[in-house]
Amino acid sequence: MNSHQMLTHSKDGVPPADSRSAIASVLLVDDDIGLGQMLIEYLAGEMIQLQTVQDGWMAHELLRAPDHGFELLLLDVTLPGQSGFDILRRLRQNSALPVIMMTARASEADRIAGLELGADDYLPKPFSPRELLARMRAVLRRNGGAAIRQAPMPSAGAAPAPELLQVGALSYPAHGLEVRVDSGVVRLTSVEARLLKILMRSAGHMIGREQLTLWALGRKLQPQDRSLDTHVSNLRRKLGLTANAQGLPELRSVRGLGYLLTATCGAAA
Structure with missing residues (x-):
């Protein structure tokens, strides 16, 4: 599998994301490929374009470009190459990109460390997709980014082919x-x-x-x-x-x- 994936699926009753205008572009950095696949599918229904990478170095390469185009970063703590804390520390040297950290390490010390390094929110695993979406909306509102709205129903008479x-x-x-x-x-x-x-x-x-x-x-x-x-x-x-x-x-x-x-x-x- 490629180190990063773009939306290619369609959610039940919702056209593929590439046939509509995405309302937000989000980067997920997490080596759990199964989780990434599920989030791609779920967020497609909210017209959110999700790109995923599985290691810290690839994330650093994508984020160092000034025109990367991402409006939000979903960042795991434990990663190959370098930790999520390391990525966040380097990111905050020159970027205010909103960041939600996601990790199974839910101790108070880890949460405080992430927030003090500049994370906007901290979500312990496992989490529900609805909670993640709600937190994404809240972080983007606070940071003046794109509003992730409720995805519209498909227009009448334009039923998409089932996946x-x-x-x-x-x-x-x-x-x-x-x-x-x-x-x-x-x-x-x-x-x-x-x-x-x-x-x-x-x-x-x-x-x-x-x-x-x-x-x-x-x-x-x-x-x-x-x-x-x-x-x-x-x-x-x-x-x-x-x-x-x-x-x-x-x-x-x-x-x-x-x-x-x-x-x-x-x-x-």
């Missing part, structure tokens, strides 16, 4: 509850459909249980909560996403961490 997700022999038109597999049409629940879309868009990359619970179930993962595991098990069984599936990807459990949909059956996790 078709494809991983191996598994195809899913990401607008309904039915999936076509070799055995015929399988009907999913709404939660299973959300899970499948997230996993297919991040195929080949593990997604943590906490983040997946927030995005698919809409709530934080609680101790002893096995709801996500049950939904994943049902999805695996319904679609036959097992290690011996013929041509279909495999939906794997990464013990104690999360889930992974392999791009091809038998691929290494």
Whole structure:
């Protein structure tokens, strides 16, 4: 995968971002590729153009250009190459670009360090996409940047073609509850459909249980909560996403961490 990605997907019922005018251009610096894919998809529906990079040095190269065009930086703390704190320290030498730091390191000392270095906000992981969007709007308002408005409904009579997700022999038109597999049409629940879309868009990359619970179930993962595991098990069984599936990807459990949909059956996790 390239070190940075631009919007190419369409959200359910919303045309692709490149067919409309983006209202904000945002850079995400985070080595969690699965999270980046999910944010690209979610923010596309808000007409936000999101570019992602996975290491600190690439971020530094992009941000050092005076005409980089970004209105907001989403910055993880723990990164390959250099830390988010290092990036923020260098950025603040000559730039007032708004920054929201995102990290699983939610200690008070880390939050204070980020804010004292010049971060505009600090969001602990895992987080819900709605909370992130609300914080983005607030930071941009405070800094006089672009207002991230509610995305408009598509105009009547101009229904876009549904997005078709494809991983191996598994195809899913990401607008309904039915999936076509070799055995015929399988009907999913709404939660299973959300899970499948997230996993297919991040195929080949593990997604943590906490983040997946927030995005698919809409709530934080609680101790002893096995709801996500049950939904994943049902999805695996319904679609036959097992290690011996013929041509279909495999939906794997990464013990104690999360889930992974392999791009091809038998691929290494």
